Amino acid sequence: GQQLNQSPQSMFIQEGEDVSMNCTSSSIFNTWLWYKQDPGEGPVLLIALYKAGELTSNGRLTAQFGITRKDSFLNISASIPSDVGIYFCAGISNFGNEKLTFGTGTRLTIIP
Amino acid sequence: GAGVSQSPSNKVTEKGKDVELRCDPISGHTALYWYRQSLGQGLEFLIYFQGNSAPDKSGLPSDRFSAERTGGSVSTLTIQRTQQEDSAVYLCASSTSRVRGYTFGSGTRLTVV
Numbered sequence: 001g002q003q004l005n006q007s008p009q010s011m012f013i014q015e016g017e018d019v020s021m022n023c024t025s026s027s028i029f030n031t032w033l034w035y036k037q038d039p040g041e042g043p044v045l046l047i048a049l050y051k052a053g054e055l056t057s058n059g060r061l062t063a064q065f066g067i068t069r070k071d072s073f074l075n076i077s078a079s080i081p082s083d084v085g086i087y088f089c090a091g092i093s094n095f096g097n098e099k100l101t102f103g104t105g106t107r108l109t110i111i112p
Numbered sequence: 113g114a115g116v117s118q119s120p121s122n123k124v125t126e127k128g129k130d131v132e133l134r135c136d137p138i139s140g141h142t143a144l145y146w147y148r149q150s151l152g153q154g155l156e157f158l159i160y161f162q163g164n165s166a167p168d169k170s171g172l173p174s175d176r177f178s179a180e181r182t183g184g185s186v187s188t189l190t191i192q193r194t195q196q197e198d199s200a201v202y203l204c205a206s207s208t209s210r211v212r213g214y215t216f217g218s219g220t221r222l223t224v225v
Contacts, residue, residue, distance in 0.1 A: 006154075033213055042116070042203050042216030043155070088154060098143060098207070099168060100214060102155040 006089055006103030013079055014111050021087060021106040022073040029091030032065050032072040033100070037086045046087075047074070076108075084110050114138075116217035118204050124223045125194055133189040133220045137206030144187050145205045145214065146179055155203065161187065194224045 006023045013019060023032070031050055035043035047058050049065035049072060056063055062075045072091075076083055089103040117136040125131050137144050146158040157171040161181045172178070176194075181187040191198055201221050205214040 035216075040218065042205070042218050044216070045213040048213050090155075098162070099157055099160050099171075100145070100147075100155075100205075101157070102147075104154040 004089055004091060004101055004103035006106055008106060009104065010107040010109065012109045012111055015079060015081060017079055019076040019079055019083070019108060020073060021089075022071060023089035023091075023103045024071045025091060026070070027093060028069040029093050029101075030069070031092040032063070033090040033092075034061075034063050034072070034074045035088045035090060037088065037105075039085075043088055079108075079110060081110055084108055116204055116206050116215050118202075118217035118220050120220060121218065122221045122223075124225060127196060127224055128193055130190065130192045131194055131222065133191075133202050133222070135187045135189070135204030135206075135217060137185065137187070137204070138208075138215055139185075141206035141208045141215075142184065143207040143214075144181055145207075146187070146189050147203045147205065149201045149203060149219070151200070158189070158202075191222075194222075196224045198222060199224045 004023050004025050033048050034046045036046055037043040047056050047063040052069050053067050054065040060077045064073055086105045086107050088105050090100040092098050119134045142163045144161045147155040148158055149155050159179045160168040176192045179189045201219040203216055203219040205216040207214045
């Protein structure tokens with residue numbers, strides 16, 4: 001099946017630093033989504049991207065839908081303690097079946 | 113309700129027993145998904161319901177797994193003759209359209225002992 005390669009797997013940063021993570025795929029996606037998951041909770045949608053080349057911001061978060069439709073990145077600026085968690089990218093490859101394919105996740109830890 | 117509700121939140125069962133996991137989607141959401149998340153892993157697609165269409169069962173790992181959605185609303189995921197490798201968090205999500213993304217419940221943590 002389709003796979004999304006997400007990197008890095010984990011990040012250890014200091015508060016205030018910027019963060020960047022990305023997802024790549026061997027196949028085309030028509031929609032890219034970025035989720036954050038806190039312990040014991042389900043993933044929460046952060047940003048949705050629908051067009052190739054689209055750049056979207058949500059507060060300190062910025063995400064882009066790659067031109068080739070095979071990649072996306074998420075940036076977090078000026079990280080704060082509540083940014084800690086696992087970030088997942090997810091893609092939808094066609095409009096007929098809107099099954100989400102998830103990346104393997106990036107675990108973000110903030111070092112005191 | 114305001115969000116996707118899943119029950120129970122935790123379930124411990126003995127190997128070989130059957131379990132039923134319930135999902136109440138957001139009212140009016142026509143699409144409902146089940147995913148499985150093993151410890152420290154990403155989300156694995158299990159099954160997808162969309163309106164009255166035949167469900168996409170392509171992610172179900174074996175014939176011990178089945179799911180139904182009654183009246184286009186509540187869904188039940190059933191695992192028969194549970195095995196230890198079935199231990200995971202089972203997440204349900206619902207959506208009204210891809211434009212709004214997908215809202216997840218908090219999941220059911222299943223432990224098979």
